[in-house]
Amino acid sequence: MSVLFKNASILMPDMSVLESAYLGVEGDKIDYIGESEPEKKYAETRDYKDKLLIPGLVNAHTHAAMTLLRGVGSDLKLQDWLFNKIFPIEDKLTAEDMRVGGSLAMLEMLRTGTTSFSDMYFFPHMLCEAVGEAGMKANISRAVVAASPDERWEDSFRIRESVELFDGYHNSYDGRIKVDLCVHAEYTNNDSIARRLGELCDEKGAIMHVHVSETRSEHDECITRHGCTPTQWLDKMGCLNGKALLAHGIWLSDEDMELIRAKKLSVVHNPTSNMKLGSGFAPVQKMLDMGIRVGLGTDGTASNNNLDMLEEMHLAAVIHNGYTGDPTIMKPVDIIRMATANGSYAQGRGDTGALAVGMKADIAAIDLDKPHLIPNFDTLALLCYSVQGSDVCMTMVDGKILYENGEYKTLDKEKIYFDVRKSVERLYR
Amino acid sequence: MSVLFKNASILMPDMSVLESAYLGVEGDKIDYIGESEPEKKYAETRDYKDKLLIPGLVNAHTHAAMTLLRGVGSDLKLQDWLFNKIFPIEDKLTAEDMRVGGSLAMLEMLRTGTTSFSDMYFFPHMLCEAVGEAGMKANISRAVVAASPDERWEDSFRIRESVELFDGYHNSYDGRIKVDLCVHAEYTNNDSIARRLGELCDEKGAIMHVHVSETRSEHDECITRHGCTPTQWLDKMGCLNGKALLAHGIWLSDEDMELIRAKKLSVVHNPTSNMKLGSGFAPVQKMLDMGIRVGLGTDGTASNNNLDMLEEMHLAAVIHNGYTGDPTIMKPVDIIRMATANGSYAQGRGDTGALAVGMKADIAAIDLDKPHLIPNFDTLALLCYSVQGSDVCMTMVDGKILYENGEYKTLDKEKIYFDVRKSVERLYR
Numbered sequence: 001m002s003v004l005f006k007n008a009s010i011l012m013p014d015m016s017v018l019e020s021a022y023l024g025v026e027g028d029k030i031d032y033i034g035e036s037e038p039e040k041k042y043a044e045t046r047d048y049k050d051k052l053l054i055p056g057l058v059n060a061h062t063h064a065a066m067t068l069l070r071g072v073g074s075d076l077k078l079q080d081w082l083f084n085k086i087f088p089i090e091d092k093l094t095a096e097d098m099r100v101g102g103s104l105a106m107l108e109m110l111r112t113g114t115t116s117f118s119d120m121y122f123f124p125h126m127l128c129e130a131v132g133e134a135g136m137k138a139n140i141s142r143a144v145v146a147a148s149p150d151e152r153w154e155d156s157f158r159i160r161e162s163v164e165l166f167d168g169y170h171n172s173y174d175g176r177i178k179v180d181l182c183v184h185a186e187y188t189n190n191d192s193i194a195r196r197l198g199e200l201c202d203e204k205g206a207i208m209h210v211h212v213s214e215t216r217s218e219h220d221e222c223i224t225r226h227g228c229t230p231t232q233w234l235d236k237m238g239c240l241n242g243k244a245l246l247a248h249g250i251w252l253s254d255e256d257m258e259l260i261r262a263k264k265l266s267v268v269h270n271p272t273s274n275m276k277l278g279s280g281f282a283p284v285q286k287m288l289d290m291g292i293r294v295g296l297g298t299d300g301t302a303s304n305n306n307l308d309m310l311e312e313m314h315l316a317a318v319i320h321n322g323y324t325g326d327p328t329i330m331k332p333v334d335i336i337r338m339a340t341a342n343g344s345y346a347q348g349r350g351d352t353g354a355l356a357v358g359m360k361a362d363i364a365a366i367d368l369d370k371p372h373l374i375p376n377f378d379t380l381a382l383l384c385y386s387v388q389g390s391d392v393c394m395t396m397v398d399g400k401i402l403y404e405n406g407e408y409k410t411l412d413k414e415k416i417y418f419d420v421r422k423s424v425e426r427l428y429r
Numbered sequence: 430m431s432v433l434f435k436n437a438s439i440l441m442p443d444m445s446v447l448e449s450a451y452l453g454v455e456g457d458k459i460d461y462i463g464e465s466e467p468e469k470k471y472a473e474t475r476d477y478k479d480k481l482l483i484p485g486l487v488n489a490h491t492h493a494a495m496t497l498l499r500g501v502g503s504d505l506k507l508q509d510w511l512f513n514k515i516f517p518i519e520d521k522l523t524a525e526d527m528r529v530g531g532s533l534a535m536l537e538m539l540r541t542g543t544t545s546f547s548d549m550y551f552f553p554h555m556l557c558e559a560v561g562e563a564g565m566k567a568n569i570s571r572a573v574v575a576a577s578p579d580e581r582w583e584d585s586f587r588i589r590e591s592v593e594l595f596d597g598y599h600n601s602y603d604g605r606i607k608v609d610l611c612v613h614a615e616y617t618n619n620d621s622i623a624r625r626l627g628e629l630c631d632e633k634g635a636i637m638h639v640h641v642s643e644t645r646s647e648h649d650e651c652i653t654r655h656g657c658t659p660t661q662w663l664d665k666m667g668c669l670n671g672k673a674l675l676a677h678g679i680w681l682s683d684e685d686m687e688l689i690r691a692k693k694l695s696v697v698h699n700p701t702s703n704m705k706l707g708s709g710f711a712p713v714q715k716m717l718d719m720g721i722r723v724g725l726g727t728d729g730t731a732s733n734n735n736l737d738m739l740e741e742m743h744l745a746a747v748i749h750n751g752y753t754g755d756p757t758i759m760k761p762v763d764i765i766r767m768a769t770a771n772g773s774y775a776q777g778r779g780d781t782g783a784l785a786v787g788m789k790a791d792i793a794a795i796d797l798d799k800p801h802l803i804p805n806f807d808t809l810a811l812l813c814y815s816v817q818g819s820d821v822c823m824t825m826v827d828g829k830i831l832y833e834n835g836e837y838k839t840l841d842k843e844k845i846y847f848d849v850r851k852s853v854e855r856l857y858r
Contacts, residue, residue: 070803074810075760107800216754275751276814305814306801314740319748322704325645331504371536372735374499374846375853381503385705385734390819417803424804 001399002026004038008048009368009379011055013341013354015333017379023053025361028174028398033357050369052379054336055354056115056362056397057309058343061209061247061268061297063121064138065093065101067108068423069302078215078277086302092427095123100419102127105307106134107411110403112308112389113364115396118245118268118297118347120182120209124165132173135402135410137362139245139347140169141182141209144197146190153196162197166204176398178207178347183239185211186222186230191237198238207243207348210234212267213256214248215279231256240265245346247297250274250282257283261290266346269338271315272306273299285320285329295343296335308389313339317384332380365394430472430828431455437477438797438808440484442770442783444762446808452482454790457603457827462786479798481808483765484783485544485791485826486738487772490638490676490697490726492550493567494522494530496537497852498731507644507706515731519551521856527555529848534736535563536840539832541737541818542793544825547674547697547726547776549611549638553594561602564831564839566791568674568776569598570611570638573626575619582625591626595633605827607636607776612668614640615651615659620666627667636672636777639663641696642685643677644708660685669694674775676726679703679711686712690719695775698767700744701735702728714749714758724772725764737818742768746813761809794823 003025010018010033024032024042032038073085093101098121109117116137119127124142131138142165144158153159162181170179181201183194201208212230213219222230231252234240240263249267252260260267269284287294296316298307313335320330344353351360366387368376373391376382395403402409432454439447439462453461453471461467502514522530527550538546545566548556553571560567571594573587582588591610599608610630612623630637641659642648651659660681663669669692678696681689689696698713716723725745727736742764749759773782780789795816797805802820805811824832831838 068804071805071807071810071814074807074814075757077757081756104800104803111800272747275747276756278750278754278756280754281751301815305810306817308801308817311740311743311817315744315747318701318704318744319751321707322710322748323752325707325709327510327705327707328504328506371533371540371842371845372737374533374849375497376500377857378500378503381500381734385500385503386730388735388737388740388817388819390817413800416800420803428806 002043004042004045005048005053006037006045009052010355011052011336011379013356015336015380023355025396025399028360030355030357030359030361033355048365050367051393052366052368053355054113054364054366054383055340056352056364056395057113057339058295058347058353059109059114059117059297059307059309060245060295060343060346061270061299062117062119062307063300064105064117064119064127065098065121066300066302067104068093068097068101068420068427071305072302089427093122095126097423097427098123098126099130100416100423102130103134103411103416104420106131106136107408107413107416108307110136110395110408110411111392112310113392113395114307114309115362115364116343116347116349116352118180118209120184125169128165128169128172128177132177133410135397135400137176137352137397139178139180139207139209140165141180143184144182144193145184145188146193149190151190151193153192156193159193159196163200166206174398180207180209180245182209183234185218186233187218194234194237194239198241201239201242205242207245208239209245210239210247212246212249213251216251219251229253229256231259235259243348248274248279248282250280252283257287257290257292261292266293266295266342268295268297268346269316270297270299271319272312273303275315275319277303281320281323284316288334293342293345294338295346296338309339310387310389313384332384335384336380361396361399363396364392366391367393432473432475433467433471434475434477434482435466438481439784440481440765442785444765444809452784454825454828457789459784459786459788459790462784477794479796480822481795481797482784483542483793483795483812484769485781485793485824486542486768487724487776487782488538488543488546488726488736488738489674489724489772489775490699490728491546491548491736492729493534493546493548493556494527494550495729495731496533497526497530497849497856500734501731518856522551524552524555526852526856527552528559529845529852531556531559532563532840532845533849535560535565536837536842536845537736539565539824539837539840540821541739542821542824543736543738544791544793545772545776545778545781547609547638549613554598557594557598557601557606561606562839564826564829566605566781566826568607568609568636568638569594570609572613573611573622574613574617575622578619580619580622582621585622588622588625592629595635603827609636609638609674611638612663614647615662616647623663623666623668627670630668630671634671636674637668638674639668639676641675641678642680645680648680658682658685660688664688672777677703677708677711679709681712686716686719686721690721695722695724695771697724697726697775698745699726699728700748701741702732704744704748706732710749710752713745717763722771722774723767724775725767738768739816739818742813761813764813765809790825790828792825793821795820796822
């Protein structure tokens with residue numbers, strides 16, 4: 001579209017905030033930001049007084065269609081929860097469920113300012129199409145596990161699906177859809193599968209999306225099994241030669257972090273899921289201090305139970321203070337970068353994650369005219385400690401408004417609700 | 430009023446949920462709950478399909494007027510934050526600021542389902558009047574500190590103000606306003622002041638509201654000073670003979686907890702503030718297991734920075750799992766009791782904190798027709814892990830609707846915003 005936002009507060013790439021400023025969108029890009037009115041005429045002008053424009057939030061690790069398992073088996077031990085609650089339902093999930101659960105996830109994500117997400121799950125082509133149609137962005141991967149400890153990669157239908165997905169959908173829908181490759185985790189794979197996925201990443205220039213050192217037992221058992229940590233094993237398997245997105249990373253060793261820094265890989269922090277499942281506190285401030293670009297994600301709704309990045313930012317901002325006893329760490333400036341530019345980096349997108357001329361117009365607007373948002377002495381602190389997902393009043397992707405004031409422009413909420421009820425009836429009967 | 434809610438989900442005192450049920454309110458009380466339609470006719474019937482009725486939430490420890498210091502000096506060390514940021518502003522606070530800041534706090538609390546709160550701050554008579562006029566409930570206390578280490582209680586104007594407040598306002602506004610007495614903390618008081626406040630609690634049957642063992646240094650320095658913990662010192666001073674509300678309690682010893690259990694005192698948990706300030710993790714599950722009725726509170730907005738009890742419930746539900754590595758603790762049933770019945774107990778109110786016939790009609794309604802609240806397999810888990818403060822669509826106190834769908838019935842939002850701007854200009858110029 002061609003639209004000029006005026007009187008807006010604008011969060012700039014250097015984390016300063018322009019006040020009473022202008023932001024122009026032409027087509028799918030931002031083409032003006034400034035404190036004075038641009039000479040150019042836009043088709044439409046919107047008065048954004050009392051509204052804060054921020055880069056669209058990037059949910060850098062989730063399993064969108066797990067909305068259909070929201071809150072299933074809360075408050076159980078991890079193994080009990082996975083094997084007795086989650087896996088039996090997941091076995092029944094169909095391709096149609098991916099579309100339905102993914103669409104429900106998008107309703108929540110758009111409503112809370114998320115414009116792009118990195119997903120790992122099943123039947124990924126259905127999610128590619130649902131996201132493509134809805135106008136959002138996503139990096140989508142097929143979760144690859146070894147069917148048995150000695151499954152050869154040549155026999156893995158999951159690897160075949162991954163390759164088909166990449167060839168069929170990578171950079172589709174004007175580049176909004178990207179396809180990543182995925183080793184689900186060290187403990188669910190073997191050398192043959194992992195080596196092949198590493199080779200495929202090299203061949204195709206794909207991003208590796210993988211769960212790493214989420215629980216202490218996973219980390220320790222890998223050392224027993226392989227004589228090295230999950231990160232080091234992935235590196236040996238050739239999975240970390242290009243870009244990679246390592247989810248959780250709670251129990252990373254100092255050597256792991258040094259390897260991640262040297263190779264410019266991404267770690268994605270999932271504070272709510274890490275807390276709810278009792279997995280622990282990731283060494284996020286340490287990684288940020290080393291220069292690692294840590295992103296932020298919600299994980300799936302079975303272990304969160306929301307897809308609300310502003311809630312995630314809030315948790316990331318406070319829990320590490322509590323754990324270390326140091327209120328000066330995890331500052332708003334870092335938290336906001338994690339949820340925007342660092343997520344964009346983890347997705348291999350050079351044109352999102354910041355509001356600047358020439359960047360794609362992926363924008364969320366926060367309505368600051370709320371009792372819990374005044375007075376405002378520090379907009380960055382406000383964003384991390386006070387703003388809620390429900391304060392988002394407009395979400396734009398590639399210059400198109402997809403959500404505004406309770407209304408969805410591309411998604412049919414009632415139809416999605418209807419489909420969710422149908423899926424749930426079948427899955428849980 | 431005389432109103433019948435029909436088709437509602439209703440959270441019952443035993444934590445079961447009635448579906449498609451009826452709840453009748455007559456005057457200031459609940460006079461019907463059931464799955465069948467009551468014979469009695471009400472003046473008004475409201476269809477509450479897709480809405481969950483819960484007891485009004487009790488914010489059991491806050492400093493409401495600190496809304497005027499929202500987010501001031503975030504991310505500093507505690508002593509730096511207090512002495513260089515908070516105290517200099519607090520020195521300038523006037524009685525009018527208490528009315529203004531307290532009213533802003535009520536806008537946020539009513540909007541997020543809170544019907545009653547326990548407050549400790551300055552110029553408390555202004556808050557009593559503001560809360561009384563607005564129709565909310567509160568237990569209000571004057572924070573008493575010793576002006577100097579050797580100040581005698583006879584010279585303390587703060588004690589005089591506390592007594593005047595109690596005599597003037599306790600049980601005023603139809604019992605909605607209660608007055609507590611307050612020893613701010615061990616480290617800000619002396620024996621003379623604390624003993625006198627203990628005597629006054631005994632004389633007047635007042636509740637003692639006090640900060641206890643919030644930081645490790647506070648706890649340890651008390652032991653150095655007095656040879657006993659803050660809880661034990663308060664007990665020696667005669668402050669814990671009747672009912673008492675101990676805020677934070679992060680570093681309570683096993684002996685402290687046993688004393689608290691034996692005396693049936695209340696501890697109030699403040700998870701966001703404890704995390705943000707880096708104070709630590711209170712032993713909440715241990716206290717609940719011992720039978721201590723732990724309440725829940727937001728603390729002030731300078732260290733939160735919200736007054737949203739649903740956010741507080743979420744943090745309480747997840748952070749202890751993360752800290753202990755045990756996902757089975759801090760179950761929704763406990764969290765909800767903390768935010769309702771246990772808070773009511775801490776306030777010495779026998780007629781709030783649960784939805785039952787004969788109880789005061791203090792009710793919050795949650796709109797469940799939201800993308801992040803479906804599917805719903807477990808309403809209690811949904812309430813703790815997915816519901817947001819913004820999902821509250823109606824808040825009723827003593828049978829009167831004070832907030833509904835964005836509209837306040839007794840508070841003038843624009844007038845309060847105007848007054849907040851005036852206060853802020855004066856305080857920060």
